[in-house]
Structure formats: C-alpha cells, structure tokens
Amino acid sequence: MFSLISALLCAAVGLLLWTGVGYVLARRLALGHGLALPVAPALGWAVQNAVALALGQLIGFSPVATIGAAVLLCSVLLVKRHSLDEPSASTDAVPWWLFAMAAVVAMAPALAVLPKQVAEGVILAPAIFDHSKIALIDEIVRGGVPPVNPFFGPTGQSADVAYYYLWHFGAAQLAGLTGATGWEADAAASWFTAFSTLALMAGLARYLSGSRLAPAIALALCCTGSLRPVLEAIVGGTALEALLKPASGFAGWLFQSSWSPHHVAAAGCLVTATLLVTRLTRNPNLLSTVILALVMSAGFQSSIWVGGVVMALVAAALVPLMLSSIPLPAWPRFVGAGVAAGLLALAIASPLLVAQYHAALLRAAGSPVAVVPYAVLGPLAEAALGGAGNMAAYWLVLLVVEFPLVYIAGTLTLARMATEREEDDVRRIDVHALLTVVAVSLASSWLLVSTVGDNNDLGWRAVLPALLVLTAAAAAGIARWVEQRTRLVASLAVAAFAASVPAGAIIIAGNARGELSPSAEAFAKAPAMWAAVRRHTPEDARVANNPGLFADMTPWPVNISWALLGDRRSCFAGNELAIAFAPLSPERRAEISGRFLRTFAGGGSPDDVRALAETYGCGTVLLTALDGAWANDPFAANRFYRLAEAQAGAWRVYVAVPSSDDDAPPNSAGQSAE
Structure with missing residues (x-):
C-alpha cells in the first residue's frame, strides 16, 4: 500500500537534488550573511522545478530532464569562478544541528500523508483530503507533461489541467527517479517543503538578529497554533462561536504545511524572490535576472493565489522602495532587469496562465477575485460592532488569536528594525522589503476573496508569506529580549508561547494518529x-x-x-x-x-x-x-x-x-x- 522506505528514499533524493542546486546558485548570487545554506532548499526547489518542467515539455518527462535541469543550473560554477560569494563566517552561519532539528520538525506535517495501520485496518489523517491531488502526481509519471486531466475528461473534449501543478510535478520527479508511487512521493515532497521553509525562517531569524538562539526559537514557533483551544476552555465553545467565526483554513504554518504544501512552497518562493530583488538593486546582472524570473514563475505555477496574486502585489509595492534605495543613475539598469525578469516569468508560466484563463471562461464564474473584507466576527459580536468592527477585528482580534506570538512579536521587531540606524545597507533594505511583504500579504488576506471554489483559498493562503517573515522576525526579537534579560517582555512571550502550544499539539497528534472510520x-x-x-x-x-x-x-x-x-x-x-x-x-x-x-x-x-x-x-x-x-x-x-x-x-x-x-x-x- 505505502512504503515508508520508498518515501524516505524520495526525501533523501529531493534533499540532495534541490539543496545542492540551491546552494550553488545562492553562492553564485552572493546572498552572504549566512543565508546561502538556509535559502538553498527553497531556491533550488524553485529553479530546478521550473527548468525541469520546461525541459520536460520539450524532450519528455524523464530522469534525463530532471538531472539535466540540475546539471544546467550547476553549470554556472564554470563561469567566472572568482565571483563566487565567500563562505559565510561561522559567526553568521546557522549551525548544522539546527538543520537537523528542522528535518525533525518537518516530519510533523509529513505525518499527515502517511497511512496509519491499526488493529481495525488502515486510517488516514484529516489533511489527506487535500492530498487527493496525488492522482496528478501519478498522471505526470505515467504520461508526462503537460499532464492530461486525471479527474475529468469527457469523450471528444479537451482534458487539459488548468491547475497550478508545479509542486506536484516536483513530487513526480522524485517518483520518476526512485520508482516510488505518487502517494510516497507526495509524503516526501511535503516533508521537503516543510524543511525548506523551516530552513528559510531559521536563516532569516539568524540574519535579522545575529543571535545563535534565534533559529531554534523560529523552529519552536512553527510547532504552535491558534489560541482557540485555550479560549474555548476559558469561555466555552458556544460563547466563542458567538464572538468569532469558526476556525478555517486561515491558520499557521503547521496546519497549512500539513494540508496545502504547494501554497507554502509558493510562499517560500515569494520570500526568496524578495531577497533576490534587493540584491538585484546592487548588481542587476543576467544571472540574477534569470534566477529571479525562475523563482517567480515557480511561485505562480505552485499557487495562483500566493505566487500569482500576492506576488504581483508585492512586486508592485517593492518597486518604489527599491528605486528609493539606489542612486538615480542606477535606475535604468535595475528597471530593465526587473522588467526582463517579470516578462520572462510570465513567458515561463504562460501555458498555465492560458489554461486557467480558458477554464475560467468555461466555468462562467466571473472574476476569480473579489474585494470583500475577511469575515471575522460571530453573530453576537457582528450585531454589536457592525461592518467597521469586523474590518478592525481582522487586525486586532483574528491575527492575535491565530498567530499570537508570531504576529505581535514579529510585527514589533520588524517595525523597530525598520526605524533603527543600520550600517549594512543591504540588510537595511532587506528589512524594509520584508516589512513590505508582511504588509501586502496581510492586507491581501484581509480584503481579497477567491470566488472560484467553495472556500476562500486566496484569503487563507495569502497570509503565508507574512507568516514566514513574521516567524523569523518574532524569533529574532525574542532572542534579543532573552539575551538582554528583558524579563517582563520575555515572560509575556513565554506565556503567549505556552498558550499557543496546545493547538500545535492537537495538529501534530491528529497528523500522527489519524481518525478511525468504519471503512x-x-x-x-x-x-x-x-x-x-x-x-x-x-x-x-x-x-x-x-x-x-x-x-x-x-x-x-x-x-x-x-x-x-x-x-x-x-x-x-x-x-x-x-x-x-x-x-x-x-x-x-x-x-x-x-x-x-x-x-x-x-x-x-x-x-x-x-x-x-x-x-x-x-x-x-x-x-x-x-x-x-x-x-x-x-x-x-x-x-x-x-x-x-x-x-x-x-x-x-x-x-x-x-x-x-x-x-x-x-x-x-x-x-x-x-
């Protein structure tokens, strides 16, 4: 039915393939400040998948396309060896054991995909519902790309896939290299997505704080969840539902990595692209432009909501910020590189764009996105506070309830960093750019609603880039408070952490235990x-x-x-x-x-x-x-x-x-x- 050995082999292959490619590119792009290795898994996953998908469409899906894409990307080492970024000093690097910790924490969402053998038979975790797209992985392995729609295909009609399937293509690559099933490859890809975003957050926490404690705190924060279980214990479930809408897919990293890893991967692409944009202002060369385009296209091809809608809004918001950070004579080169990256990303993603446009016409559902404030309040609170109260409750209530420590500590830390004098110009711009990502991401989730399906996937997933950044920033801030022995603030942080642990424990237990059914x-x-x-x-x-x-x-x-x-x-x-x-x-x-x-x-x-x-x-x-x-x-x-x-x-x-x-x-x- 499911081989754990095959899943582990897939995970090992993915770790070697994507992290190796990413580290070569991160060094070449001179990320510096200890970011090369933490960014490598997300960066390598994005660019290798984007290139391999294009190659697969040209020469067919096979291990040749998979390995060929990796070799092609690593060939940048053969050009101008002297321009490689110097290895980060040990004082800036994330310790190796933290990557080992990240690998362990990443197992929590991956457990949601594994079957559970019990005396009564086989049971599944609730999150397996969203992993039913495993059929798409099997289809790519059988028939290549672009895949035929395995879910519906009436006689005499086109059976294109109008879904953002790059993440599933990545899992199919693992299956193709190892002979694993789509189910086993999905579990491995889920683990790698969790690991890559954990490494990214840990690296950012170290970069923003300079503290060796911050990466470990970032990993701990990712094991937490909502305050809802604690609030229900205090006021009761019925009273809480009268005040707040029930819990939904608007949730933290642990929940979303378990249910929808492709959206989480797209959020990793967006944050990585932001770091690449800030470096493009300093050195707008051909390689940086192409890699940025590949990362952006990978984000869109993994999630139209995170990598499409939110990515476009973030890009628009970053332009004036980046222009203000460089002298006027440098504007033409930066603008030219940015426009070229955007056009190339659109060209790479165009097959999926066209397919989704045609699917939208056939659905006759109108605009896929509408402007509607996120519904937060329950019936009692909404009757008392009205629409204005509901809009304010997003910022003052919902974000606090769902991401208590991450939202509060992360926002305070980023805001403080943005107002501090910073001698390192690149780091100063990074902080402002990451703050922009947070603002756009949260505002998108607040005001934009997807209308394609029954759920507000845009509102639920748009928050993910902000969560990645805020988790790193919160870890940086908490580490500083602990090291400075700011007892009151540190005590409040510990209390908030303790209050959010039960929800995380519930998610992990649900992933590991599953739910017994009569079947x-x-x-x-x-x-x-x-x-x-x-x-x-x-x-x-x-x-x-x-x-x-x-x-x-x-x-x-x-x-x-x-x-x-x-x-x-x-x-x-x-x-x-x-x-x-x-x-x-x-x-x-x-x-x-x-x-x-x-x-x-x-x-x-x-x-x-x-x-x-x-x-x-x-x-x-x-x-x-x-x-x-x-x-x-x-x-x-x-x-x-x-x-x-x-x-x-x-x-x-x-x-x-x-x-x-x-x-x-x-x-x-x-x-x-x-």
Whole structure:
C-alpha cells in the first residue's frame, strides 16, 4: 500500500537534488550573511522545478530532464569562478544541528500523508483530503507533461489541467527517479517543503538578529497554533462561536504545511524572490535576472493565489522602495532587469496562465477575485460592532488569536528594525522589503476573496508569506529580549508561547494518529482491488467508481481510494475534485455528480450506464460491495460493459465492450470468481 522506505528514499533524493542546486546558485548570487545554506532548499526547489518542467515539455518527462535541469543550473560554477560569494563566517552561519532539528520538525506535517495501520485496518489523517491531488502526481509519471486531466475528461473534449501543478510535478520527479508511487512521493515532497521553509525562517531569524538562539526559537514557533483551544476552555465553545467565526483554513504554518504544501512552497518562493530583488538593486546582472524570473514563475505555477496574486502585489509595492534605495543613475539598469525578469516569468508560466484563463471562461464564474473584507466576527459580536468592527477585528482580534506570538512579536521587531540606524545597507533594505511583504500579504488576506471554489483559498493562503517573515522576525526579537534579560517582555512571550502550544499539539497528534472510520478494514483491502483495476485498464483509459467510496475516511466526501491507490485516470472523480480540476459551471458539475452518485447508489438507469460508456469515456468500471448498486448491478446485463474480474462479496471490475463486440454475450469473462 505505502512504503515508508520508498518515501524516505524520495526525501533523501529531493534533499540532495534541490539543496545542492540551491546552494550553488545562492553562492553564485552572493546572498552572504549566512543565508546561502538556509535559502538553498527553497531556491533550488524553485529553479530546478521550473527548468525541469520546461525541459520536460520539450524532450519528455524523464530522469534525463530532471538531472539535466540540475546539471544546467550547476553549470554556472564554470563561469567566472572568482565571483563566487565567500563562505559565510561561522559567526553568521546557522549551525548544522539546527538543520537537523528542522528535518525533525518537518516530519510533523509529513505525518499527515502517511497511512496509519491499526488493529481495525488502515486510517488516514484529516489533511489527506487535500492530498487527493496525488492522482496528478501519478498522471505526470505515467504520461508526462503537460499532464492530461486525471479527474475529468469527457469523450471528444479537451482534458487539459488548468491547475497550478508545479509542486506536484516536483513530487513526480522524485517518483520518476526512485520508482516510488505518487502517494510516497507526495509524503516526501511535503516533508521537503516543510524543511525548506523551516530552513528559510531559521536563516532569516539568524540574519535579522545575529543571535545563535534565534533559529531554534523560529523552529519552536512553527510547532504552535491558534489560541482557540485555550479560549474555548476559558469561555466555552458556544460563547466563542458567538464572538468569532469558526476556525478555517486561515491558520499557521503547521496546519497549512500539513494540508496545502504547494501554497507554502509558493510562499517560500515569494520570500526568496524578495531577497533576490534587493540584491538585484546592487548588481542587476543576467544571472540574477534569470534566477529571479525562475523563482517567480515557480511561485505562480505552485499557487495562483500566493505566487500569482500576492506576488504581483508585492512586486508592485517593492518597486518604489527599491528605486528609493539606489542612486538615480542606477535606475535604468535595475528597471530593465526587473522588467526582463517579470516578462520572462510570465513567458515561463504562460501555458498555465492560458489554461486557467480558458477554464475560467468555461466555468462562467466571473472574476476569480473579489474585494470583500475577511469575515471575522460571530453573530453576537457582528450585531454589536457592525461592518467597521469586523474590518478592525481582522487586525486586532483574528491575527492575535491565530498567530499570537508570531504576529505581535514579529510585527514589533520588524517595525523597530525598520526605524533603527543600520550600517549594512543591504540588510537595511532587506528589512524594509520584508516589512513590505508582511504588509501586502496581510492586507491581501484581509480584503481579497477567491470566488472560484467553495472556500476562500486566496484569503487563507495569502497570509503565508507574512507568516514566514513574521516567524523569523518574532524569533529574532525574542532572542534579543532573552539575551538582554528583558524579563517582563520575555515572560509575556513565554506565556503567549505556552498558550499557543496546545493547538500545535492537537495538529501534530491528529497528523500522527489519524481518525478511525468504519471503512478502515475495507480500505486495508483496497490495494488489491485497485491492482485488479489496473490490470484491465490501459494507462490512457479512464475508470468509473463511486465518487463517495470511503467518504467517511475524510472530513468531506472525496474519492480518496482512487486518488491514493488508483494510478489511473477517472472519468469523474467526484464533486470536490471537480471544483478545482473540471472546467464546469456549478450547475453542470452538480448534474454530472448526481448521475455518478445515482448510478453507484443503485438508482441509475440504462441511459446513465450508456452515458458513462459513451459520453464520459469510462473504459473500466469498479463496483464494490460497499456501493448501493451492488445488489442491483446496472452493469451486469447491458451491451456496454462485460465483467473482467471479480472477488466474491467484495468487488467487480467491468470493461467497456468495443463497438464491434456489441453483440457478444454480456459478462462473458470472470464469472468463476463469483
């Protein structure tokens, strides 16, 4: 089902591949100040994936493209060796053991992807719901890039993927190099994303403070969460819901790394790009321009919300700041390099841009982004304070509740640093640029809402760049308070940390323990069932199964066994996945979802079966004993499907009958298994 050894091998390959490439480039770009190694994982991941994706589209997805991209990027060492940045002094570097600590902490979100074997069967963590995109990783390994849509692809229609899939492409590279499954590669990529952003925050904390204590504090802060559990214990859950909206995906690093690592990776790209921009003001050369473009494109191709919307707003806000930091005669070179980087990033990301534009037209959903203040207050507080109170509550209540120590200590530290006299000009500009990232990121989450799906993904994810910066700044500030023995402030910081630990512990425990469901025993047997499906389904064919199968194993019903174990395309993977991946209007999506659910529930008509075969291109059908249609099998006596294999009392695999075989006796194969 899932091999931990394979997942660990993938993680090791990713660590070597991406960190190695990133360190070479960080040295060449003269990041200095001990930032080269902390930035290396995020930088290497971004540029190698962006280049490998372009190569994969030219020569095909293969280990040749993966390794070729790394070799191409490392070849910068062959040019002007003398311009390499000098290794950072030991007093500026992050100690090696902190990277080891980061590797351990990164396991917390990765645990969310692993299956849990218990006496009752196999259980999953709630966050696996958002990892159902593993099917996209398997699709890239099977068919290359650009990938065919594995979630929906009706006969005679285009089946492009209009989703920001670079993160999944990176996981597919790991699977392609090691032979791992998409599930195992997803777990490894989740770990690496967590590790890369932890290293980035630890490095920034060291850079901003000069303290050896700050990186360790940054890692500790990443294990915390919201104040909600403590507040519920004090005032009660009902009273808290009257004052505040319920918890959502607007959450800290630990939660978001567990659920949506591709958005976290995009936030790492944005912060890394900001550091590259400040150095571009000092040396706007060709290499810096190209690498900046690759990092920006990687951010967009991993998250349209973080790497697209927020990245664009941050770039616009940084321009006047950067121009004010350099003399007027240097403006043309910097502006030229910046414009070139932006245009190159757009060119690299253009295939996904075009695909998403076409998908938006087909959905007929209007603008994907709207300006609506974030809803914070519960009914009682909203009735008392009104709209203005709700807008202020974002800054005064929600951010304090969700990120207590990170938000308060980080903001105070950055603000103080921005007003201090700083002899190091580059560091001064870095502080102002990072403060700009925080302001734009938080304001975007406050005022902008995504309208594409059922959730406000833009509002939830836009906060991530600010969280990375504020965590590093908070760690820097706390380290300084401790070293200066500012007892009162340090005591308040410890109290806030203690109050936010329970939420972090709940998330980690949930990732490690999972949630037992009635389907645990049946899910443990699902690998054999899906292996049978693969035996009868060519790699370019599509499978139909009940979109609600094992629905009780995830917080919301999703076709989870197909996504994790199927390794074949689906003709309709269910409503939850269709929201993001099927270019359908809500009405059309509901109609198709209703047809598939009805058919597998036992209420389907002959026309429904015909539609599965002819309209939706379902070359294989999987029916299980858990489906309502098991006792009244609509596929058992029709001219569109024949039985290929079955296990008594468990499952039946049907394959489509070719048109030339329409007159063949139905169910002429596999009956002995029943």
